[in-house]
Amino acid sequence: MIDGHPLVDAHVHAARLPTLRPAWRDWAEEFGSGHPWPDLYDEDGTLVPERVDAYFEAEGVDVALLLAEYSPKATGLQPIEDLLPLTKHNPRRFKPIANINPHLHHPVDTELERQLEFGAAALKLHPVHGGFSPGDPALYPAYQVCRSAGIPVVIHCGTSSFPGSENKYADPVLLDNVLRDFPGLPIVLAHGGRGWWYDAAAFLALAHDNVWIELSGLPPRRLPEYYARHNLARLSRKFIFGTDWPGVPGVARNARAIAAALGLDDETAALVHGGNALEVYAGLTL
Secondary structure (H helix, E strand, C coil): CECCECCEEEEECCCCHHHECHHHHHHHHHHCCCCCHHHHECCCCCECHHHHHHHHHHCCCCEEEEECEEECCCCEEECHHHHHHHHHHCCCCEEEEEECCCCCCCCHHHHHHHHHCCCCCCEEECHHHHCCCCCCHHHHHHHHHHHHHCCCEEEEEECCCCCCCCHHHHCHHHHHHHHHHCCCCCEEEEEEEECCCHHHHHHHHHHCCCEEEECCCCCHHHHHHHCCCCCHHHHHHHEECCCCECCCCCHHHHHHHHHHHHCCCHHHHHHHHHHHHHHHCCCCCC
16 A cells, blocks of 8 residues: 555566576666665575565555566566466465567467466567567457456557667557457556657547556656646546566655656546556456
8 A cells, every 4th residue: 555545566577687688687777776676686586575575565565567578689588487486475466467479479379378377467568579560460369368358458658778679669559450459458558658659648548448558667757748738637547557667766656756746636546556457457456
């Protein structure tokens, strides 16, 4: 809880360091310098569940969604199996999010179904790091699995500075056919259009009941500027809190800064901090 609201961090990278490219460590050290995230690892570069649980407890996080990622060209590998010690240690607080890369996984629906067996609360696609369009028909079997299973699809929607990234695939317009062909499928735009697509992301969120904006990686004080062309009071009700941990100054600090920067009333702050995530992601409990 934070300030009386349940707190869900919808964007946490709980990766083992040996599986990652050096650029990932550089990113975490630069953007996560405000908190001692390296202390949560053992000497082999593996997160210690007791330490991680205590950290997120102290930050007021009720649920942390842990991202798998299979992007060998950009950040490396973050297999879903590496998340299981955390989800086993505290299955209420920690939930995995599945990830597929159509260049690595075939058939995509079979691999997604395998990962869903670990209790995944969503599917995350990373077109920018994986080098594919989220509108590629090859992904349609995975979208069908998500619709049938009642889980949302999280799409990386923003620029990335990691070597090997292909930022052209972050454009929200690439989701136009997906929204048409899978009506009602919950879509979460991670990073909210970071870079060149804030207006497009906001338009989709306001135009579609099933589209949400997840705020990870966005400086809270800049949010009014990024979405200045839109009704912030209305748009804020479609926001989902996420940090991009460990690349963040602090979870609780970010959560409070978002509420302050947007001037959120208590009801809307509760939605952003956790209420929307509890509605959108599958299987979350407090």
